[in-house]
Amino acid sequence: xxxxxxxxxxxxxxxxxxxxxxxxxxxxxxxxxxxxxxxxxxxxxxxxxxxxxxxxxxxxxxxxxxxxxxxxxxxxxxxxxxxxxxxxxxxxxxxxxxxxxxxxxxxxxxxxxxxxxxxxxxxxxxxxxxxxxxxxxxxxxxxxxxxxxxxxxxxx
Numbered sequence: 152x153x154x155x156x157x158x159x160x161x162x163x164x165x166x167x168x169x170x171x172x173x174x175x176x177x178x179x180x181x182x183x184x185x186x187x188x189x190x191x192x193x194x195x196x197x198x199x200x201x202x203x204x205x206x207x208x209x210x211x212x213x214x215x216x217x218x219x220x221x222x223x224x225x226x227x228x229x230x231x232x233x234x235x236x237x238x239x240x241x242x243x244x245x246x247x248x249x250x251x252x253x254x255x256x257x258x259x260x261x262x263x264x265x266x267x268x269x270x271x272x273x274x275x276x277x278x279x280x281x282x283x284x285x286x287x288x289x290x291x292x293x294x295x296x297x298x299x300x301x302x303x304x305x306x307x
Contacts, residue, residue: 190245194252197233197240201298204229205291212287223281227290231274237267251307263305270297 186192204226210216211223244257256263277290 186247186249188245188247188250190240190243191247191250191252194240194245195250197236201230201233204233205294205298208287208291211284212291214284218284220281220283223287224279227274227277227279227281227294230294231271231278234267234271234274237270238264241267253305253307256305259304263301266297266301266305269300270294273297 186195207216207226208223211218241252241256241263246252273293277293280286280290
């Protein structure tokens with residue numbers, strides 16, 4: 152990907168993070184159709200909401216969708232709200248063949264919940280901050296790494 156003149160590196164990185172989140176959310180949506188365990192389905196639905204919210208931001212950042220501050224800020228708020236539910240959703244050690252959650256979640260519960268808290272904090276701090284398309288990059292620089300930190304250790 153070639154950098155456009157004047158395009159900040161932060162925006163390029165943010166678009167890559169959002170693109171990865173979009174791919175993950177589409178993959179999760181396909182997996183949901185075969186999930187039998189309701190607790191696991193609730194977790195997967197929550198993660199899909201986060202992924203689709205990040206996709207909304209990514210589409211605006213890439214120019215695929217026109218920028219609109221209201222939906223952009225709503226997407227950030229949705230990430231914060233869903234992140235707040237992660238510990239409760241994952242507390243039951245439920246499994247399903249379609250789940251990508253690793254047993255390490257429950258083996259390292261304090262770290263897992265701390266990482267969920269980091270996502271919530273990053274999204275909450277970004278809440279209401281999106282006034283222009285450029286603001287999406289800064290928000291994603293804070294939010295993206297918190298998603299990836301958890302996925303690297305706790306997701307197949």
